[in-house]
Amino acid sequence: MKLHIETPLIESRAMSVITGRSVWIKLDALQPPGSFKIRGIGHACETYLAQGARRFVSSSGGNAGLAVAYAGRRLGVPVTVVVPETTTERAKELLQLENAEVIVHGISWQEANAFAQSLVGASDAFLHPFDDPLLWQGHATLVDEVFRSGLKPDAVVLSVGGGGLLSGVVEGLHRNGWSDIPVFAVETAGAASFHAAVRAGHTVELERITSIATSLGAKRVCEKAFQWSKNHRIHSVVVSDQSALSACERFLADHRILVEPACGASLAVAYENASELESFSNILVVVCGGATSTIDQIREWKSSKHAP
Numbered sequence: 001m002k003l004h005i006e007t008p009l010i011e012s013r014a015m016s017v018i019t020g021r022s023v024w025i026k027l028d029a030l031q032p033p034g035s036f037k038i039r040g041i042g043h044a045c046e047t048y049l050a051q052g053a054r055r056f057v058s059s060s061g062g063n064a065g066l067a068v069a070y071a072g073r074r075l076g077v078p079v080t081v082v083v084p085e086t087t088t089e090r091a092k093e094l095l096q097l098e099n100a101e102v103i104v105h106g107i108s109w110q111e112a113n114a115f116a117q118s119l120v121g122a123s124d125a126f127l128h129p130f131d132d133p134l135l136w137q138g139h140a141t142l143v144d145e146v147f148r149s150g151l152k153p154d155a156v157v158l159s160v161g162g163g164g165l166l167s168g169v170v171e172g173l174h175r176n177g178w179s180d181i182p183v184f185a186v187e188t189a190g191a192a193s194f195h196a197a198v199r200a201g202h203t204v205e206l207e208r209i210t211s212i213a214t215s216l217g218a219k220r221v222c223e224k225a226f227q228w229s230k231n232h233r234i235h236s237v238v239v240s241d242q243s244a245l246s247a248c249e250r251f252l253a254d255h256r257i258l259v260e261p262a263c264g265a266s267l268a269v270a271y272e273n274a275s276e277l278e279s280f281s282n283i284l285v286v287v288c289g290g291a292t293s294t295i296d297q298i299r300e301w302k303s304s305k306h307a308p
């Protein structure tokens with residue numbers, strides 16, 4: 001069984017006109033649970049089920065938790081998601097809609113995660129949101145689909161949180177013989193843990209996350225993402241929250257799809273015709289999606305001068 005769908009790959013006329021180049025968008029916002037995460041998490045859940053797991057445990061109130069809940073329902077495996085008190089009602093509702101058991105524990109993700117880990121018994125599988133080779137293998141299917149379509153981009157733009165998507169896409173480029181295609185790894189200021197790692201020459205822990213793009217809010221990127229930065233052309237790009245929010249609104253107007261600011265960060269690179277794109281003519285933007293934002297929330301953040 002395959003839990004993710006093959007998503008459309010279309011040219012964004014609006015972005016192509018703005019940049020004066022061909023901009024292709026891979027619409028992973030259309031995955032059933034709302035983001036690309038089901039590619040890797042679906043693959044990991046199926047693997048753990050085959051190995052005998054009887055319950056899936058997650059500590060993500062975001063798109064990773066939603067993907068685990070979706071995979072569990074589809075595979076007939078119970079799912080427990082432990083989230084901190086700060087988790088929005090909307091996120092809890094979305095998890096419950098997928099029949100997941102939601103446990104609220106602790107004031108921060110660290111506490112929720114520690115409690116989730118303590119629940120993991122011998123017959124349970126814990127699903128990490130970004131640091132698992134099975135996840136990267138699954139995320140790499142996004143590139144397999146582009147390869148099969150016959151389009152060869154000369155640059156890929158994607159968002160980076162903990163670096164799972166980045167690790168998976170680069171793995172996909174390599175397994176399709178496309179190791180020459182550079183990647184633009186986009187983060188928002190206030191969540192730029194990949195940028196910090198590249199600058200320091202090793203992964204570093206950010207003191208805190210100050211961006212509204214919570215899905216990019218990993219304080220430290222996985223080691224694999226950093227390693228790829230030494231074995232593949234990866235350019236780190238940092239955009240503002242406001243740029244990411246504006247891109248969400250423009251994308252909704254242009255393509256009628258609502259995405260999170262975490263995804264808007266990548267879209268902003270095209271919408272603002274970033275100088276980084278200068279030497280490329282066929283650009284692939286990964287529309288990673290995200291189900292946890294509403295348009296009201298995006299507009300509220302956008303109009304607030306003191307965001308977050």
Ligand SMILES: *Cc1c(COP(=O)(O)O)cnc(C)c1O
Nearest residue numbers: 063161162163164165262289290
């Ligand atoms: C998880 C997520 C990201 C970041 O992915 P990582 O694998 O953590 O780097 C970006 N956008 C959305 C919508 C996400 O859910």
